[in-house]
Amino acid sequence: MRSITALFFLFCFLVPSALAQLRFGFYGRSCPRAESIVANVVANRFRRDRSITAALLRMQFHDCFVRGCDASLLIDPRPGRPSEKSTGPNASVRGYEIIDEAKRQLEAACPRTVSCADIVTLATRDSVALAGGPRFSVPTGRRDGLRSSPNDVNLPGPTIPVSASIQAFAAKDECTSESFSKTASVVYVQRKGEYRSVLTERGKEMKSITALFLLFCFLVPSALAQLKFAFYGPSCHRTGSIISSVVAERFRRDPSITAALLRMQFHDCFVTGCDASLLIDPRPGRPSEKSTGPNASVRGYEVIDEIKRQLEVACPGIVSCADIVALATRDAIKLAGGPSFLIKTGRRDGLRSNPADVNLPGPTIPVSASIQAFAAKGMSVNDMVTLIGGGHSVGSIHCSLFQDRLNDPAMDRSLNAQLRNTCRAPNDPSVFLDQRTPFVVDNAIFGEMQRQRAVMRIDSNLAFDGATRGIVSSFAQSNSLFRQRFAQAMEKMGTIGVLTGRAGEIRRNCRVFNNGR
Numbered sequence: 117m118r119s120i121t122a123l124f125f126l127f128c129f130l131v132p133s134a135l136a137q138l139r140f141g142f143y144g145r146s147c148p149r150a151e152s153i154v155a156n157v158v159a160n161r162f163r164r165d166r167s168i169t170a171a172l173l174r175m176q177f178h179d180c181f182v183r184g185c186d187a188s189l190l191i192d193p194r195p196g197r198p199s200e201k202s203t204g205p206n207a208s209v210r211g212y213e214i215i216d217e218a219k220r221q222l223e224a225a226c227p228r229t230v231s232c233a234d235i236v237t238l239a240t241r242d243s244v245a246l247a248g249g250p251r252f253s254v255p256t257g258r259r260d261g262l263r264s265s266p267n268d269v270n271l272p273g274p275t276i277p278v279s280a281s282i283q284a285f286a287a288k289d290e291c292t293s294e295s296f297s298k299t300a301s302v303v304y305v306q307r308k309g310e311y312r313s314v315l316t317e318r319g320k321e322m323k324s325i326t327a328l329f330l331l332f333c334f335l336v337p338s339a340l341a342q343l344k345f346a347f348y349g350p351s352c353h354r355t356g357s358i359i360s361s362v363v364a365e366r367f368r369r370d371p372s373i374t375a376a377l378l379r380m381q382f383h384d385c386f387v388t389g390c391d392a393s394l395l396i397d398p399r400p401g402r403p404s405e406k407s408t409g410p411n412a413s414v415r416g417y418e419v420i421d422e423i424k425r426q427l428e429v430a431c432p433g434i435v436s437c438a439d440i441v442a443l444a445t446r447d448a449i450k451l452a453g454g455p456s457f458l459i460k461t462g463r464r465d466g467l468r469s470n471p472a473d474v475n476l477p478g479p480t481i482p483v484s485a486s487i488q489a490f491a492a493k494g495m496s497v498n499d500m501v502t503l504i505g506g507g508h509s510v511g512s513i514h515c516s517l518f519q520d521r522l523n524d525p526a527m528d529r530s531l532n533a534q535l536r537n538t539c540r541a542p543n544d545p546s547v548f549l550d551q552r553t554p555f556v557v558d559n560a561i562f563g564e565m566q567r568q569r570a571v572m573r574i575d576s577n578l579a580f581d582g583a584t585r586g587i588v589s590s591f592a593q594s595n596s597l598f599r600q601r602f603a604q605a606m607e608k609m610g611t612i613g614v615l616t617g618r619a620g621e622i623r624r625n626c627r628v629f630n631n632g633r
Contacts, residue, residue, distance in 0.1 A: 138255035138256060138257045138258065139255050139256070139257055139494065140253060140255050140256075140494045140495065140496065140499075140608060141490075141491055141494055141495055141496035141497075141499065142234075142255065142256040142257040142496075143226075143229065143230060143234075143256060143496065144487065144490075144491045144495075144496045144497050145487070145491065146226060146229050147222065147225065147226035147229045147230055148487070148496070148497035148498070148583045148584070148587075149225055149226075149497075149498075149583075149586045149587060150222060150225075150226070150229075150230050150234075150238075150256075150498075151238055151496060151498045152498050152586060152587045152590050153218060153221050153222055153225060153586075154218045154222075154235060154238045154239050154242060155238075155242045155590070155597055155600070155601070156590050156597070157214060157217050157218040157221065157239070158172075158214065158218075158239050158242040158243050158246065159242070159246060159594060159596070159597055161214050162243060162246045162247075166246075166247065168211055168214065168243055169243040169244060169246065169247040169249075171209075171210045171211035172211050172214070172236070172239055172240040172243045173240055173243075173244070174209055175189065175209055175210075175211050175212075175215075175236060175240070176236050176237065176240045178200075178205065178206055178209055178271060179233075179236060181271055181272075181284075182200060182268050182269055182270075182271070183261060183263065183268055184261070185233050185236070185237060185258055186233050186258070186259070186260055186261030187231065187232035187233040187235075187236060187258075187260045187261060188200055188260075188261040188263060188264040188268075189201065189206060189209065189264070190212065190215060190232055190236075191264035198265075198266045199264040199265070199266065200264045200265070200266060200268065200269050201264075202266045203266045203269040205269060205271045205273070206269065214239060215232065215235050215236060215239065218235050218239060219232060219235060222235070231258050231259050231260050232260050233258035233259065233260050233261075234256045234257070234258045237254055237256070237258065238254065238256070241254050242600070245600045245603075245604075246596075246600070250458065251455070251457055251600055251603040251604045251607065252604065252607065253604050253605075253607060253608040272284045342460075342462065342616055343460035343461060343462040343463065343611065343614060343616060344460050344461070344462055345458060345460055345461075346461075347439075347460070347461040347462040348431075348434065348435060348439075348461060351431060351434050352427065352430065352431035352434040352435055354430050354431070355427065355431075355434075355435050355439075355443070355461075356443065358423060358426050358427055358430060359423050359427075359440060359443045359444055359447060360443075360447045362419060362422050362423045362426065362444075363377075363419065363423075363444050363447040363448050363451065364447070364451060366419050367448060367451045367452075371451075371452065371555045372510070372511065372512070372555070373416055373419060373448055374448040374449060374451065374452040374454075374510050374511075374555070374557065375507075375510040375511025375512070376414070376415045376416035376419075376511075377416050377419070377441070377444055377445040377448045378445055378448070378449070378506075378507045378510070378511070379414055379507065379511065380394065380414050380415075380416050380417075380420075380441060380445070381441050381442065381445045381609070381610070382503070382507060382609070383405075383410065383411055383414055383476060384438075384441060385493075385609055385610065385612045385613070386476055386477075386489075386493060386612070387405060387473050387474055387475075387476070388466060388468060388473055388613060389466070389612050389613015389614055389615070390438050390441070390442065390463055390609075390610055390611070390612055390613060390614050391438050391463070391464070391465060391466030391613065391614070391615050391620060392436065392437035392438040392440075392441060392463075392465045392466060392623070392626060393405055393466040393468060393469040393473075394406065394411060394414065394469070395417065395420060395437055395441075395626040395627055396469035396627060396628065396629065397627040397628065402633070403470075403471045404469040404470070404471065405469045405470070405471060405473065405474050406469075407471045408471045408474040410474060410476045410478070411474065413514075417626075417627070419444060420437065420440055420441060420444065420626055421626060421627070423440050423444060424437060424440060424623075424625070424626050427440070428624065432624075433622055433624065434622065435622070436463050436464050436465050436620075436622050436623070437465050437623050437626035438463035438464065438465050438466075438614070438615075439461045439462070439463045440626070442459055442461070442463065442610045443459065443461070445606075446459055446606070449557050449602075449606070452510055452555060452556055452557045453556040453557055453558060454506070454556075454557030454558070454599065454602065455557075455599040455600070455602055455603040456603075457603035457606065457607060458607075459606075459607055459610055460607075460611075462614075462616055463614045463615060463616065464614075464615040464616060464617075464619055464620035464621060464622060465615070465620050465621050465622060465623045465626075466615060466620050467620055467621060467629060477489045477574075479513070479517050479518065479572045479573060479574055480520055480573045480574065481574055482577070483574070483577050483578060483581040483583060483584055484581075484583075486500060486504075486574065487500060487583060490503075493609075493612050493613075494608075494612065495605070495608065495609065495612075497583055497584060497587065498587055498601065498605075499604075499605040499608060499609070500584075501578055501584050501587040501588060501591070502587075502591070502598070502601045502602050502604075502605040503602075503605050503606070503609060504574065504575065504578065505559075505561050505562055505565070505575070505578070505588070505591060505598075506557060506598070506602040506605070506606075508549040508550065508561055508572065508575055509549070509550045509553070509556065509557050509558055509559075509560065509561045510549075510550065510554060510555055510556070510557055511548075511549050511554075512546040512547055512548050512549060512554070513546060513547060513549055513571060513572060514544045514545070514546045515535075515538070515539035515544055515545055515546070515547065516544050517572075518535075518571055518572055518573065519539075520573055521570075521571060521572065521573050521576065522535060522536060522539070524573075524576070526568050526576075527568050527569075527576070528567060528568045528569045531551065531569050531571075535547055535571070547571060548571075549561070549571050549572065549575070550564060551564060551569060551571075552564060557602070558595055558598070558599075559591050559592060559594070559595040559597075559598040559599075561575070562579075562588050562589075562591040562592035562598070563592045565578060565579035565588055565592075566579050566588065566589070566592055
């Protein structure tokens with residue numbers, strides 16, 4: 117019966133979801149600094165009071181478990197009009213001042229744009245990461261509720277029996293490791309609710325009379341087949357150790373492999389999705405993505421080949437090339453001093469590799485165009501700045517690709533002279549993108565951007581464009597914030613356009629489709 121009910125809900129909510137649903141990068145254009153503002157406020161408070169993580173977790177739980185994640189808990193009671201705050205279970209909830217401060221700053225940056233419900237979700241997510249918990253991305257687009265009544269509050273208490281607790285959670289469709297993201301998904305979206313300009317007052321009007329209440333967990337096609345942690349646990353338990361061993365061996369000989377693998381994953385995911393289509397070799401009369409100019413200097417394929425060779429010996433036909441790229445890049449980042457993070461696996465390899473699909477952002481792309489390119493992949497402005505800066509914190513670039521930057525009078529004079537001298541050598545030499553810590557994935561490059569010491573035009577522009585300079589500044593000031601955001605952005609990028617279930621194939625050789633074409 118429960119499965120029939122689930123299918124019924126899936127059908128009923130599938131069509132409305134086309135009109136309105138949570139999504140990654142929701143504020144990318146309307147308030148590009150939204151997530152960085154929230155992260156800064158939370159980080160500042162966490163430095164003074166680490167118990168704030170517990171406070172925000174409790175706040176979100178108490179909000180979402182009443183009428184959904186609609187910030188109804190934040191409404192202050194007034195004479196003759198009690199609110200959810202008035203009840204006993206909520207009497208000791210704290211941390212409202214953090215939401216207040218985040219809202220104040222967001223109203224100054226982009227008035228009446230970011231909902232209080234999204235602020236609670238983002239702030240809780242950030243505090244969890246700061247406390248050493250998992251780093252994860254959350255979709256946004258929640259709106260604030262129009263009701264806050266103490267009569268609605270019926271929260272499970274500290275002495276509740278396990279069986280009753282199971283029933284309470286089942287009523288909200290919470291389950292296992294997905295419970296946090298699902299809790300944050302019982303929401304008001306698009307046409308219901310409001311964006312409060314002040315956290316503690318009810319709105320006076322509805323934006324629209326059309327009510328749309330979505331249970332986001334029913335909207336995701338991945339209910340049938342999805343990425344998950346430890347996907348290869350039963351089928352190829354040595355996957356992680358084989359990949360990390362090969363990457364570590366290569367890193368000992370060549371620490372620049374981190375930059376190579378970062379670029380490989382970006383160039384793969386940003387075309388047709390993270391499907392290892394970039395790895396396919398061109399053949400006479402049949403070019404592939406490798407044949408294009410932007411991919412001509414991508415390297416590190418032999419690392420993927422060696423990993424695949426060992427995995428095919430250990431567990432033939434099990435581990436996809438797409439997952440190998442994602443896991444190898446993750447391991448290389450950690451070896452280079454970057455953040456360590458978990459990623460879900462279960463990707464399958466694509467069946468297409470066409471040079472006509474390749475349209476990657478170049479080194480001189482304007483910030484506005486870059487924002488659009490990332491938004492088209494579901495990535496926010498914060499994600500964009502994080503990935504560009506993080507990717508450029510390691511690696512190098514050929515002189516022929518930044519000649520325009522050498523003619524920029526704003527560039528640091530000493531660096532300009534140094535680069536000009538290097539570039540006089542024959543055979544198009546290369547220089548480090550990060551002049552301070554070229555083999556470490558850290559925040560140093562963001563400070564270089566601010567001091568006009570960025571080598572690439574796009575890096576320089578990020579530091580001074582109105583849509584991105586605040587994010588650059590926040591990363592320049594805090595390596596911990598950068599590490600947190602970089603891990604989240606890498607996880608998110610690794611899910612772009614993935615194939616799962618029975619889609620695609622598991623290649624035996626990462627350079628060739630299984631049918632040999």
